[in-house]
Structures are given as structure tokens and as C-alpha cells.
Amino acid sequence: MLFVTLFLLFLSLFFFIKWYFNNSSVTHKNSPPSPPRLPLLGNLHQLGLFPHLALQNFAQKYGPLMLLYFGKVPVIVVSSADAASKVLKTHDSVCCDRPHRKIFDILFYCSKDVASCGYGEYWKQGGSRKKIPKAEKVAKHLDEFFDKVIEEHISGSRFDGHVGEDNSDFLDVLLSVQKSNDTGFSLDRTAIKGLLLDMFAARTDTTYTVLEWALSELLRHQTVMHKLQDEVRTVVGNRTHVTEEDLVNMNYLKAVIKETLRLHIPVPLLVPRRTMEDIKLDGYDIAAGSQVIVNAWAIARDSSIWEKPLEFKPERFMNSSIDYKGLDFELIPFGAGRRGCPGVTFAISINELVLANLVNQFDWKLPDGVEGKDLDMSETNGLTCRRKYPLIAVATKYDRNE
Numbered sequence: 383m384l385f386v387t388l389f390l391l392f393l394s395l396f397f398f399i400k401w402y403f404n405n406s407s408v409t410h411k412n413s414p415p416s417p418p419r420l421p422l423l424g425n426l427h428q429l430g431l432f433p434h435l436a437l438q439n440f441a442q443k444y445g446p447l448m449l450l451y452f453g454k455v456p457v458i459v460v461s462s463a464d465a466a467s468k469v470l471k472t473h474d475s476v477c478c479d480r481p482h483r484k485i486f487d488i489l490f491y492c493s494k495d496v497a498s499c500g501y502g503e504y505w506k507q508g509g510s511r512k513k514i515p516k517a518e519k520v521a522k523h524l525d526e527f528f529d530k531v532i533e534e535h536i537s538g539s540r541f542d543g544h545v546g547e548d549n550s551d552f553l554d555v556l557l558s559v560q561k562s563n564d565t566g567f568s569l570d571r572t573a574i575k576g577l578l579l580d581m582f583a584a585r586t587d588t589t590y591t592v593l594e595w596a597l598s599e600l601l602r603h604q605t606v607m608h609k610l611q612d613e614v615r616t617v618v619g620n621r622t623h624v625t626e627e628d629l630v631n632m633n634y635l636k637a638v639i640k641e642t643l644r645l646h647i648p649v650p651l652l653v654p655r656r657t658m659e660d661i662k663l664d665g666y667d668i669a670a671g672s673q674v675i676v677n678a679w680a681i682a683r684d685s686s687i688w689e690k691p692l693e694f695k696p697e698r699f700m701n702s703s704i705d706y707k708g709l710d711f712e713l714i715p716f717g718a719g720r721r722g723c724p725g726v727t728f729a730i731s732i733n734e735l736v737l738a739n740l741v742n743q744f745d746w747k748l749p750d751g752v753e754g755k756d757l758d759m760s761e762t763n764g765l766t767c768r769r770k771y772p773l774i775a776v777a778t779k780y781d782r783n784e
Contacts, residue, residue: 592643
């Protein structure tokens with residue numbers, strides 16, 4: 383028994399020494415600062431339930447550009463606007479690949495959606511579809527649903543009765559592209575399903591998350607709520623509904639949306655990238671195949687950029703040129719560069735239109751006994767960083783005749 387114990391201790395010591403020297407050889411390179419890590423796990427055990435917060439704390443100690451390991455995989459974490467600019471702009475062409483994820487293969491049709499596909503092989507990426515059982519069940523239901531919708535569009539038996547070019551929707555456009563076959567790549571049914579899933583999952587989840595955070599902040603800041611209602615109702619006049627044409631004249635509304643996106647970025651850690659070549663970043667050596675994570679949440683709360691960054695102050699955007707379209711790296715909720723979100727214009731239009739109609743048609747307040755300062759703003763993680771507890775609010779129809 384003693385012999386077995388000694389043998390196991392020796393074996394453990396052998397692997398530890400081997401691991402140590404393998405990793406010490408990496409440190410001989412000019413790598414970014416890196417926190418201590420464990421064998422096999424790397425730094426995974428240090429991320430906790432809120433990785434964006436843990437990585438922000440790391441950045442305060444090790445700097446805005448640091449090296450972590452998720453298992454054996456090197457991960458470059460970016461936590462400043464300047465470093466983000468170098469990754470997403472200066473080195474965009476080299477840092478635009480996506481790391482492979484088995485869960486994406488299962489849920490996103492072998493990673494054929496826009497967000498998770500590998501760069502340069504968009505429609506050709508295949509890969510096995512191993513079946514993480516819950517994920518396979520969800521994927522099966524989605525697949526059956528999309529097949530039904532596609533068949534309805536092909537046969538002309540859509541449930542809404544809309545037919546003809548004047549009523550073409552997103553899927554009709556995709557089917558038209560597939561039929562014409564003049565794009566230079568194969569747009570098969572699997573690829574179409576992947577794009578549809580992007581529209582349903584990514585666009586709906588992030589949109590309602592932003593709207594719920596926006597209304598939460600408005601309920602906590604009644605002065606902001608009244609100022610926004612005054613603007614919207616002045617522009618709309620006696621009409622009930624806000625139209626897209628009205629949005630052009632609602633500058634404070636746009637500031638409210640920007641401030642919501644700054645404080646409550648739906649995806650705090652942008653979709654990971656992967657370097658395709660060795661690069662130099664701020665003087666550090668970054669190896670090909672490294673994952674790159676941009677902590678957009680930390681950048682949006684950086685006190686060196688934003689005055690009183692933890693306060694909800696839409697006025698900060700009223701005389702500011704900073705925007706969310708990927709050109710100003712202080713605010714990148716939709717990412718930037720060639721892998722930035724392609725649906726940014728659509729998402730913002732929906733957020734602005736829905737929020738404007740909500741504050742135009744209703745007066746809002748919290749339930750009796752709940753004050754704005756007492757509203758629980760805790761977060762929880764899923765596909766998006768949303769409210770931990772659903773928002774409960776009381777809506778009263780606005781009477782324009784009063």
C-alpha cells in the first residue's frame with residue numbers, strides 16, 4: 383500500500399514538473415501578463431458565475447491586455463478601448479476567425495450561422511454534430527420548426543396569407559438567393575436554417591433584454607422618464623403610435639438607448655475571436671490559434687473614459703459623438719470590424735421604436751410600496767446578461783385629453 387502511495391505521488395510530481403517546464407517555456411516569450419493558473423484547468427476556476435466581472439477585476443491587477451488559459455487554450459483578454467481598437471481594427475483581418483465550439487455545431491447547424499462560423503469558409507464549414515442531450519433535444523425542435531416554415535414559404539401556404547414579391551420577408555429573400563445560385567457559394571437548406579436561428583435567437587433575446595433594462599432604469603430615474611416622455615409626446619402630437627419617421631427627431635430617446643447599452647451590454651464578453659497568424663499586440667507576442675475575448679462590459683464602465691460610469695446619465699450622449707456602430711471603441715455592444723453584428727441597424731430601430739411607443743402610450747410606475755432606489759437590478763447570465771428577476775411595473779393608459 384505504501385508503495386502504491388509513493389508511486390502515485392511520484393507520478394503526480396512528474397506530471398507537475400513536466401507541466402511547469404512546458405509552461406515556463408511559454409513565459410520565455412514576451413507574453414502579456416498572466417495570473418497564476420492550475421494544471422489542466424488553467425484559469426477556468428477563477429471566472430465564477432459572472433466572467434465579465436471576474437475579468438474586470440483581473441484587468442485592474444494585470445492590465446488591459448492579459449493572457450489567461452481556459453484549460454490548455456491560450457486566451458487573450460482585452461479590457462480597454464485602445465486595446466480593443468488594435469484587435470478589432472488594426473489586426474482585424476488576423477483576429478477575425480472564430481474558435482470551434484461543439485455546442486455551436488449542435489445548435490447552430492454545424493456553425494453555419496453568421497455569428498459562429500469560421501472566417502473564410504463560411505458555407506463550407508461542416509464538422510460533426512455530437513449530441514451535450516438537452517442541446518440535441520432543443521436543436522431537434524428548432525429544426526422541425528424551421529423545416530415547416532421553409533416548406534410553407536416554398537409552397538405558398540404561409541399562415542399569414544401573404545404572397546407575392548411585395549410581401550417578401552427575410553426567408554423569401556434567402557430562398558430567392560438559393561434559387562438563383564449566383565452568389566458564388568452554396569446556400570443550402572442547412573445554411574438557411576442557421577441564418578434563421580441567428581434572427582430568432584440573437585436578435586430577439588438581445589432586443590427584449592435591452593428594453594427591460596431600459597424600462598428598469600427609467601423607473602429608477604423618474605426625471606429621465608418624464609424628460610423622455612415629454613420629447614416623444616411632443617414629436618408625436620395627438621397620434622397614438624410612434625413611427626420610424628418620428629425617431630429622427632427623438633435625440634433624447636437615442637441617448638437613453640445608448641446609455642442603456644453602455645451600462646447593460648446584452649453580451650458583456652463579445653463573441654470570442656481566434657487569431658489566424660502570430661501577431662504583435664502592444665509589444666506582446668500573440669500566437670496563432672489564441673482566442674481573443676473583448677470585455678466590452680468593462681470598457682463601458684472604465685472610469686478613465688466615462689465620468690461617474692456606474693450612474694445612469696443619458697445626458698452624457700447628448701453632446702457626444704460616441705456611437706455604438708463599431709467606430710468608437712469606448713462603446714462596442716455590437717462588436718466592431720468585419721465580425722461585428724450585421725443586425726445593428728435593425729436592432730436599434732426596434733429598440734427605439736418599441737421604447738418610444740411604451741413611454742408614449744402609457745405612464746409607468748413601480749408597484750405600491752416599491753421605490754426606484756429599492757428596485758433590484760441584479761444580473762443573471764444566459765445567452766445574454768439579463769435581469770435576475772423579471773421587471774414588474776404598473777402601466778396606466780395615457781390620456782391625451784387631460
